[in-house]
Every structure is written in C-alpha cells, then in structure tokens.
Amino acid sequence: xxxxxDFGGQYNQLIARRVREANxxxxxxxxxxxxxxxxxxxxxxxxxxxxPSSVYGEGAPRVDKEIFSLGVPVLGICYGAQxxxxxxxxxxxxxxxxxxxxxxxxxxxxxxxxxxDKSNLCWMSHTDYIETAPEGFEAVASTEDCPIAAMQxxxxxxxxxQFHPEVEHTVDGYMIIRNFLHAVCxxxxxxxxxxxxxxxxxxxxxxxxxxxVLCALSGGVDSSVAAVLxxxxxxxxxxCVFVDHGLLRKDEGDHVEAIFREEFHMNLIxxxxxxxxxxxxxxVTEPESKRKIIGEEFIRVFEEESNKLGKMDFLVQGTIYPDxxxxxxxxxxxxxxxxxxxxxxxxxxxxxxxxxxLRELFKDExxxxxxxxxxxxxxxxxxxxxxxxxGIRVIGEVTQEKCDxxxxxxxIYMQELKSAGLYKEIWQAFAVLPDVMTVGVMGDERTYAxxxxxxxxxxxxxxxSDWYKIPYEVLERISxxxxxxxxxxxxxxxxxTSKPPGTIEWE
Ligand code: XMP
Numbered sequence: 001x002x003x004x005x006d007f008g009g010q011y012n013q014l015i016a017r018r019v020r021e022a023n024x025x026x027x028x029x030x031x032x033x034x035x036x037x038x039x040x041x042x043x044x045x046x047x048x049x050x051x052p053s054s055v056y057g058e059g060a061p062r063v064d065k066e067i068f069s070l071g072v073p074v075l076g077i078c079y080g081a082q083x084x085x086x087x088x089x090x091x092x093x094x095x096x097x098x099x100x101x102x103x104x105x106x107x108x109x110x111x112x113x114x115x116x117d118k119s120n121l122c123w124m125s126h127t128d129y130i131e132t133a134p135e136g137f138e139a140v141a142s143t144e145d146c147p148i149a150a151m152q153x154x155x156x157x158x159x160x161x162q163f164h165p166e167v168e169h170t171v172d173g174y175m176i177i178r179n180f181l182h183a184v185c186x187x188x189x190x191x192x193x194x195x196x197x198x199x200x201x202x203x204x205x206x207x208x209x210x211x212x213v214l215c216a217l218s219g220g221v222d223s224s225v226a227a228v229l230x231x232x233x234x235x236x237x238x239x240c241v242f243v244d245h246g247l248l249r250k251d252e253g254d255h256v257e258a259i260f261r262e263e264f265h266m267n268l269i270x271x272x273x274x275x276x277x278x279x280x281x282x283x284v285t286e287p288e289s290k291r292k293i294i295g296e297e298f299i300r301v302f303e304e305e306s307n308k309l310g311k312m313d314f315l316v317q318g319t320i321y322p323d324x325x326x327x328x329x330x331x332x333x334x335x336x337x338x339x340x341x342x343x344x345x346x347x348x349x350x351x352x353x354x355x356x357x358l359r360e361l362f363k364d365e366x367x368x369x370x371x372x373x374x375x376x377x378x379x380x381x382x383x384x385x386x387x388x389x390x391g392i393r394v395i396g397e398v399t400q401e402k403c404d405x406x407x408x409x410x411x412i413y414m415q416e417l418k419s420a421g422l423y424k425e426i427w428q429a430f431a432v433l434p435d436v437m438t439v440g441v442m443g444d445e446r447t448y449a450x451x452x453x454x455x456x457x458x459x460x461x462x463x464x465s466d467w468y469k470i471p472y473e474v475l476e477r478i479s480x481x482x483x484x485x486x487x488x489x490x491x492x493x494x495x496x497t498s499k500p501p502g503t504i505e506w507e
Contacts, residue, residue: 002026002181003043005033007051007061007079013321013360015049015077015166018177020365023189025199028360035064045073045185047177048080050164054094054128055079055086063087073157073184075177078126081160085151088134088158099124099145102169110140110152111183112159112176122149122163122170129162157184193365193372197229200357204233208314213355215240215316216302217268218387219248219256221380222318222358225370229357230316231266232373238316239267241305243298246274247389247403250411259379273301281391281398285435287507290398294388315352320361322461383428384462392507396435401488402450406433408486409452413478417456420474427465429456431482432495432506440483440490449490452482457504465499 002019006012006028019026027041031051038046046067053060061079065087068074076084082092105122107113122143130148133139141150141161150161159180165173181187215227217240231238240260244253253270261268280293306312358366370380386392393410394402410431417423432453440447459465470478479492495502 001041001043002045002047002185002187003033003038003041004028004047004049005031005038005063005080006049007031007053007083009050009052009077009079011164011166012049013324013362015047015177016360017362017365018166018174019047019181020191020196021174022178022181023191024181024185024187025191025195031061031063035066038067039070043072044187045075045181047180048074048076048083050078050080050125053079055082055092056128068156068158071157073180074159075180075184076158076160077166078162078164081151081162082126082128082130084158084160085130085132085134085137085148088137090130090134090137091132092128093131095127095129095145097145098127099129099143101125103143103145103163105141105143105149105163107150108140110150110159111154112140112150112152112161112179114175114179114183116172116175120171122165122173123167124163126162130160159184193368196369197232197372200229201233204230204355204357208234208237208355210234210237211313212309212311213238213314213316214306214309214312214352217242217256217260219252219379220318220385221363221370221382222320222366223316224260224318224375224379225366225373226316226318226356226358227260227266228264228373228375229369230355231264236267239269239309239312241302242268242270243301243305244270244272244274245277245294245298245301245389245391246400247277247294247391247398249385249390250407255379259376264374269305271301271305273297276301277391278398278400283397285396287392290391290507291388294391298387313353314355317354317356318358319356320358320363320366322362324359381424383423383426383430386505392505393430393432395432395506402433405450405486405488406431406452409433409482409489409492412481412485413454416474416478416481417470420471422456422468422470422474425458426456426468427459427462428504429454429468431455434506438491442490447490449488451491451493452486452489453493453495453506454478455495455504455506457499459499459504462504465504467496467498470494 004016004026016026016028086092102121103124105120107118129146133151136153137151139148139151143149152159165176217223217227257270260266280297367380390403391398413431436451438451456468457465458468482492
C-alpha cells in the first residue's frame with residue numbers, strides 16, 4: 001500500500017492513477033490524517049501531493065515531522081516537496097516570478113530519473129521554491145529559475161520534486177513515479193483491476209453490512225459498473241430501479257433488463273412509464289421545458305418506487321473522478337447527498353447515505369473495471385446518452401411515432417458505424433429527428449416525409465468537440481439504408497458543426 005497524502009492539489013487523483021498504472025495499490029488520504037492513522041496503514045511508500053498553500057502561510061497544511069523518520073520512503077511533489085524541505089530545516093523562499101508551464105530541466109544521476117533523458121521537459125506550476133535543501137540532501141535536478149528542482153536523501157529514502165511528474169507534459173514523468181515505487185519502495189507492482197475489485201468489495205461490505213441499498217440504473221457505463229460492483233459485494237441486498245421512460249434507444253430497455261436480471265441475476269425493477277412521460281410531454285416543444293418535465297417526472301417515479309420498497313439505507317452513485325468537483329476530499333467515505341452532487345436526477349430531500357465506488361477512477365479505468373467484472377464490451381463502450389434521451393433528439397413535440405422513427409434510423413446508423421469500425425473512434429454519434437418534412441420521389445411517387453439528421457463528434461470530454469469526418473462511402477450507406485428501411489423518412493442530412501459554436505445535442 002502506498003499512501004498519497006493530499007494537500008489540496010488539483011492533480012491528487014492523477015497521482016493516484018499513475019500509481020495504479022504502475023500496478024501498485026494506493027489510497028488518497030487528507031493531510032489531516034494523524035501520524036497514528038498513517039502508521040496504522042503500514043504504508044510501503046508515501047507521496048505528498050502539491051497544493052495551493054505556501055509553507056509560510058498562516059494555517060498552511062503541515063505534517064508531523066515523525067513521518068520522515070518512520071523508515072518509509074517519501075516522495076514530495078511541488079507543495080509536498082517544499083513542505084519536506086521546510087519541515088526538515090531547509091529554506092523555502094518566494095520567487096520573484098511564478099514558474100509555470102513546460103520548462104527545460106536538467107536531471108542529475110538519481111534512481112528517480114533512471115532510464116530518462118538527462119535534459120528534458122517538465123511541468124512546473126509554483127511560486128515558492130526550495131532555496132536551500134535540508135542537511136543530508138543533495139540537489140538532483142535544476143531549471144533556469146529553480147536551482148533545486150529535485151532533491152534526495154538516499155540514506156533516509158526521502159525524495160522531492162518541485163515539478164509535476166504526474167502530468168503528461170512532464171516527458172516520461174510516469175517513470176519517476178514508477179522508479180520511486182519499484183526501485184525505492186521496492187514494490188513489485190502486482191496490483192491489478194482484479195485486486196481493485198477485491199478491495200472495493202471488502203470496503204463496500206464493511207460499510208454497508210446487511211443494510212439495504214438502492215441504485216438508479218440507467219444502463220449507462222458508470223451506473224452499470226457501479227451497480228455490478230456493489231452487487232458483487234452485497235448480492236440481493238441491492239435493488240436496482242430502472243426507469244424506462246420510453247425515450248431510450250432501440251431495444252435498450254430490454255437489453256438492460258436482460259443484462260442485469262438474466263446475466264448478473266440482480267434484483268431489478270423495471271418501471272414501465274413510457275405513456276406517463278409521453279402524456280406529460282404532449283404539446284411541449286421548448287427544449288428546456290422538456291428537460292425539466294423529464295427530470296421532474298423521473299424523480300417522482302423514482303420516489304414512488306423507493307417508497308414501495310420500504311426503508312433503504314444507502315444509494316449507489318456512479319460518480320467518477322471527473323465528476324468530483326471538490327478537491328481535497330480524497331477520502332471515499334460516505335457523505336450525505338448535497339444538491340450539487342452528480343445525482344442524475346435523484347431527489348435531494350431523501351436522505352440516503354451514498355456509496356460511490358468509482359469515485360477515484362477515470363473513465364477509461366471505469367471501462368477496464370467493467371470489462372473485468374464481466375460486463376459486455378457493447379455496454380462498456382457505448383456512447384454517452386443524455387438523461388432526457390430521445391426527448392431532446394426528437395425536435396419539437398415528442399410523440400410515440402416520432403420516437404419510433406428516430407429509434408429505427410439511429411439503430412441503422414449505429415450498425416453501419418460499427419461495421420465500418422468507426423464506432424469506438426467516435427465520442428458520440430446519434431440521429432436526430434428535426435420537426436421538418438421534405439418532398440422526395442420514390443419509384444414514380446412523390447413523397448412528403450421526415451428528415452433525419454445524423455451527428456458524430458470527436459471529443460475527449462464532451463466540453464468541446466469537432467465534427468467527425470465519416471468517409472463518404474459510409475455516409476452513403478447510412479443514408480441509403482435509412483431512407484429505404486425506415487418508413488416515413490425520405491431524406492438524411494449530416495451535421496458538420498463543431499462545438500462551439502454548436503452543442504453536441506440539437507436541443
Ligand atoms: P451538449 O449538447 O451540451 O452536450 O454539447 C454535451 C454532453 O452532454 C450530454 N447532454 C446531456 N446529458 N442531460 C444529460 O444527462 C441533459 O439534459 C443533457 N444535454 C446534453 C450530451 O449528450 C453530450 O454528451
């Protein structure tokens with residue numbers, strides 16, 4: 001076990017991720033953890049994260065000096081490096097100018113930099129710097145503005161770097177963390193996603209005991225992986241509620257039911273409220289009103305189901321690390337739902353304790369975990385799908401007929417992307433049904449039918465995106481098939497707008 005002691009740095013989970021990538025188990029703990037608590041964990045290595053404070057600042061985070069004499073190797077990063085220097089009698093000073101961004105660095109001989117080019121690029125983000133290293137330390141890297149960009153005391157296994165080895169801009173930075181773990185801490189790196197499952201299962205069992213747990217399952221990647229993991233820990237004490245609002249993709253509701261009920265043998269309640277949602281949406285055309293109605297109705301249905309089940313103690317949330325807004329709260333302990341949490345439409349006034357087993361993971365790690373848990377690739381690599389579903393992809397008023405047309409067109413589009421090998425390369429692709437009818441000719445007959453829009457975007461987070469360039473031949477096949485196979489459609493258009501200025505969805 002490696003402890004990552006968090007001083008409020010923005011990259012705390014990125015450090016944890018690098019440790020996991022080196023196949024070493026780690027836990028992120030707040031700097032307020034006492035020396036007794038740290039000793040009780042019996043760590044084989046300790047990493048201090050960066051943080052926004054200055055070691056001289058009032059109320060600046062500190063550590064008990066004893067931590068440096070436990071015989072456990074310590075790697076300090078940025079603020080963590082300065083704190084090590086300051087605590088052990090070195091001198092930390094304020095630089096005249098902030099050093100920020102990619103910076104040229106010269107590495108000297110050190111076990112940390114084994115296998116790396118000596119003259120290299122690193123990522124700096126600091127104002128304070130180590131002016132004098134504590135006794136027993138030697139400087140092992142420097143930049144133009146920073147004479148002690150790294151220091152070490154090999155006798156005591158204490159290491160510190162001013163820059164951020166965890167970010168990608170530090171060339172081969174991951175090797176520094178690896179060298180620390182493997183060569184200094186002597187950790188072999190045998191930890192895997194399989195071990196993550198074992199640890200989480202134990203943690204969930206310890207926390208939940210034999211109490212009842214509820215999960216709102218959407219069939220999306222995060223909630224599915226969270227549910228299967230919790231189910232592995234507590235079995236039938238988990239009940240999943242799947243609200244089928246009728247705004248899902250083709251056969252999606254049946255798939256979700258088949259996967260979770262038949263494959264994973266989970267307690268799944270599918271609430272079929274398709275008509276209820278459609279009648280609420282009747283006559284409504286404004287996108288935000290549609291969202292509001294769907295969101296509120298979802299909460300109402302969920303509440304009703306939850307009430308029927310009697311007292312439930314915990315609620316599973318598929319929160320993943322990028323959703324975690326607060327920093328400095330590395331402890332994955334339970335907290336009571338707050339309104340700003342990523343609750344995906346769960347009532348704010350029901351007081352569940354929450355279980356968030358994916359809180360530390362990045363999206364690609366969640367996917368790996370899901371595959372490890374035996375969830376199919378098809379579900380794991382599914383494109384993101386908005387909560388209001390087809391409700392915002394049928395432009396204007398939502399009707400059963402329009403949803404059906406759109407489902408058929410979208411299914412053909414996805415099939416063709418998959419058979420062209422493009423699906424996984426695309427961040428998100430879908431068909432939309434604008435509220436537009438156009439004239440066409442089929443055989444000898446004039447037609448007057450719906451227009452279908454197809455959209456595909458490349459993105460890494462959905463915040464910005466480029467329109468994806470689907471090859472013409474594939475577009476041609478998609479268009480031909482949709483017009484030939486979907487009744488009431490006679491024209492297909494391709495959306496070539498990036499975000500910004502467009503959004504990914506049309507509404
Ligand atoms: P936009 O359209 O804002 O979409 O560029 C960015 C990402 O968010 C998804 N999206 C939503 N997800 N509820 C959701 O849960 C919504 O109301 C909603 N609107 C957009 C969209 O699919 C894309 O992945």
